[in-house]
Amino acid sequence: MKKTLQYVLAVCLIFVFTAVQPPENVFADADTGTIRIVHTNDTHGRYAAGEDTVGYARLQTIVNGDGQCADLILDAGDAFHGLPFATVERGGAIAELFKAVGYTAMTPGNHDFNYGYAHLAELGTDSGTPVLSCNVLYEDTEQPVFTPSVGLSVQGFRVGLIGVTSPDIYGDTAPSNVEGLVFADPAEYVQKEIDRLHSEGCTVIIVLAHMGDSPELSWTSERLVSETTGIDVVIDGHTHDAENRLVNWKDGEGQALCVQTGAYFENVGVLTLTVDRETGRPVDLSTDCEVLVSASQAQELEEDAGVAGLVEGIEQRQSAILGNVIASSPQEAAYSWEAVRCGQTAVGTVVCDAYLAETGADLACENAGGIRGGLPEGDVTSGDVIGVAPFGNYVVTKEVTGQTILDMLETSLSLGLRNQAAWDAGEETAWPEESGSFLQWSGISVTWDPDAADGSRVVEVRVGKRVLDPEKTYVLATNNFVAASGDYPALAAAEELNQYGGCDELILRYLSGQYEDASDWTVSLDRTVFTEGSAQTESSQAPSSAPASSKEPETVSSAVVSSEAEPASDGGAGVWIAVAAIVVIAAAAAVVVVMRRRA
Template sequence: MKRFGKVLSLLLIFCFCFSYVSKVSAEEALFLDKQDLTGYTVILHTNDSHGRAVPDSYNGYMGFTAVSALRAYYEKQGAQVLVMDAGDTLHGLPIATLEKGESIVQFMKLAGYDVMTPGNHDFNYGTTRLLELEDKMDFPLLSANIVKKDTKELLLKDNIIIEKNGVKYGIFGLSTPETAYKTNPNNVTTIEFTDPVEAAKKEVTALKSAGAQIIISLAHLGLDESSEVTSKLVAEKVEGIDLIVDGHSHTTLQDGLMVKDTLIVSTGDYIRNIGVVAIDKSGNMKAALVNSSAFTLTDEAIDKEAADITAAQEKLLSEVVGKTSVYLDGVRENVRTKETNLGNLATDAFRKATGADVAITNGGGIRASIEIGTITKKDLVTVFPFGNFIVTKNITGKALLEALEVGVASYPETLGGFPQVSGITFQIDVTKPAGSRVVKAVINGERVNPEKIYQIATNDFMAAGGDGYTMFNEFATVNEYGSMEEIIIDYIKEVKTINAKDESRITVLEVSKEEEKTVTEEPSKSGESKADGKNNTKTDIKSGSKTDSKAETKETAVSKDKNKTESKSSEEHTIYVVVKGDNLSKISLKFYGTQTKWRDIYELNKENISNPDSIFIGQKLKMSGK
């Protein structure tokens, strides 16, 4: 008979005896006011942290220091605590990649983790390196469905039984079979991934036979409907699993998800939340997430370790990986408006590593330039600071053209989503309205065929629809690779000396004098001239002439949109609250059905938006009538 009573869904907003006390409901207070938690077992869990090891208040990352402090809090109140991680933890930001995961293992040891299962990106350093990291752990790395190709033996330990408050918890690991193509395939050539459902059935039987009273699957499977095997499927198909601590899909389950008799929990990503599952003396469960607004304590030992690691990594960052004979242009105004040689270098590296037909990255992801001379790891980490990894997808030519249209919709104004490309050339016709400006798009000497399938390589942010590239999210992932800076470092090491140039991959279609006159002199609805007397006669984005900057002429359609916005200033407005992943183009698409009205949103909210490329979660925007 199951030990569990009804699972209570409860949002834990911590109301401790500290200065950060928050108001809570009576139901919450019933649990939180229990200062004596003797007999309670508390499970803390994380997933998909991707190297976000240290706190970042701007982004809401809590870091391992908060995990450790929360564990200590519960233990002080008398609870016995289990700390688990559901994978994609050892790789990501440079603090992880510079030491190939070893720094993350050290943080986890200090935080008191009891068990972990590997995610697909934990294989990014290769299977051999993952086994080396396992040896450095003082907690087990579990997976019941990864076997060696040659012997069919398990690669890792499959399960463990841990006793807390006299109850035996049987924990087994499950890894997504998608790892075979969601890391570089060369990283997993010696292993295979068996069916998670069948592996789970065997584990439940084995653990119960060994005396386990509560069965927990620590799984890196996720809940994405596009995945063949999800944690939900396991819960539906396998009897006897009481709790699934899940990762992979970056799903945020505030109170958990009940599937039949199984509770599934997941925190989202980047340790923006710490998952809590509290089990009382009767076996009843309460599941919730804790964020940085509710819990602000840290662990001094981990804070010191973070400072020490950061200082030690300065030496690693000074490693020279190559040199450049040319200035590599990452100037903000340039990478967001035109082709640059640094954008060419990055996308060439993506295409070389993946074999894709086309590579594309957003100019907003390039954050600095590199001077002539030696190139260090620190240079590249500074240029590409976000820890993005490379993704390949097979998409239609139609979707590729739509993507380019999104990227150049604001030209000549700056846009974070402006495309830096490799493997394709195209022109921008500024006389045409946004959405129909891309002309003469060519791959391998042939015009892009809307019906043909092309493989693209891009960063994971864009692959998921970031910066308005929502069409990419409609296509399945073919493969996932290492981080952007790692791939570029490997490329530079092979080339040795960089001589990247502007190659007219992106040009502006030459405008005739008559066309210029039509564009610049057509009167607006208000009767004002569109032009300010400074016409854009540039024919090549790479020229970098100062005459094409802020004073450049905007096309008629844009000015009309602006006038529409101004004329609506007295109307009543709907309030839209910005959510994760939003940008103005994406909000425009959601609200108006087109990305081209982002400028209207910006004009209407200028008093609250200093930079149209930078909005934040929770920000309230006024929206005019649809």
């Protein structure tokens, strides 16, 4: 009986182990552990869960995981600046969300410097998130501005986190934001931190880099890995790519996995490292270690109630801030979707004036599609300004030739005539697809012939008081969207000089008189003038074959917007310009405002 019972038990055990196979490598798990990393980059002020954005509430759900909470939550830069949600409190709202989610560390992107490096350090403190960068140094002392690296114990392993910032981005913020700093050789300073962390017992090295992988850049994550030895993972940012590749070390004896999630919270990266318990080193490192969770996939996840509630509270708090009066305008700078696409408008000139005030450029332009509201007569609020420029774009300067400016004007004026024809026809489907690429300007006066052929309409252009020279170079300020637009290829190909703050920030500072020469800048009546004329009656920079126009000259100019209750003096601007401006503004105010999606 006893032997029979033993036989039955043996058969049962064989059945159990045959029917229910253990997971593959289950016995190897005793020799390895895992480190789960959740990472983001280049969110640019995006924060809410939606069709195209994961958002912080769903990020928290991803962090929490099904079985294993994330061990490290890392960001590779450009988080604190972008949409008005981020900029209206100078990064403070994003800092709150970083703290709620529990970020482990971040490295700064170029736009994180937009508030100045001192304020960036404060945001790191407020968010409870160490800002890491080993190669951003004070110019006079050569000491690091931020913490170079940190060593942490994670799942029983010693992990070193290093931050590094590409020297390529030094000019990708306003010069005043990085004044007194140098961005030193990344490979040299990262290698120093690798060696130091190894000496302290760290066996896994993770680098947070704001570099990217574009071949147009002098520094990339691939170059960084290939000029150093010892990096295991690079959490990358800056170029907005979905990056996932292995790169060999300098000595050829190891590899690093370089990953990047894209941009704008479209994805969240989840990286799982398997680590040998005896050596503390990653094993089986491959591109399969990285998984991207897209915004569409994240929609299936529940939003974390705590973080979602925090987002709602911040939005309510900011609604009060947006009601703050920042300036007083003696007259309305009206907006309509159609008018801003067909001719120079008061609000377009105010926007471009703000760009000139910040950058000191020779001239400025803005695409009609980037303007989404007007400015009222009387009190102007922060919300009004954000309504004008709600997209989170930022301002850049480029060096362009006079010929490029002429070409841009020809393209824009031709598009404006097509837009006007569609408006006159009253048919929505008649509008050109690229209608929003019509340009608003400041700093120039243009005489043009609407009856001339495409490419021959511009009769004369003056930048300031001087006739434009096609061979000369000028500094042009515009938003980053226009700067890369395929509608203006010569501009897109031109060298970028600097990057500045958000469009809404610059407009707000301009209207509230935060520039030393604000009283001069607010006198905009003679800054942007478009006059209809002909090549026979005006000196010309355009082909002399342009036909004469039978139309009387017409001048379009801008509104005066001041931080004072009364408008500033125009400093001797012609009375006829002021009269023409008032006529145009009155006409614009009568147009029905029609909001459409940005072209």
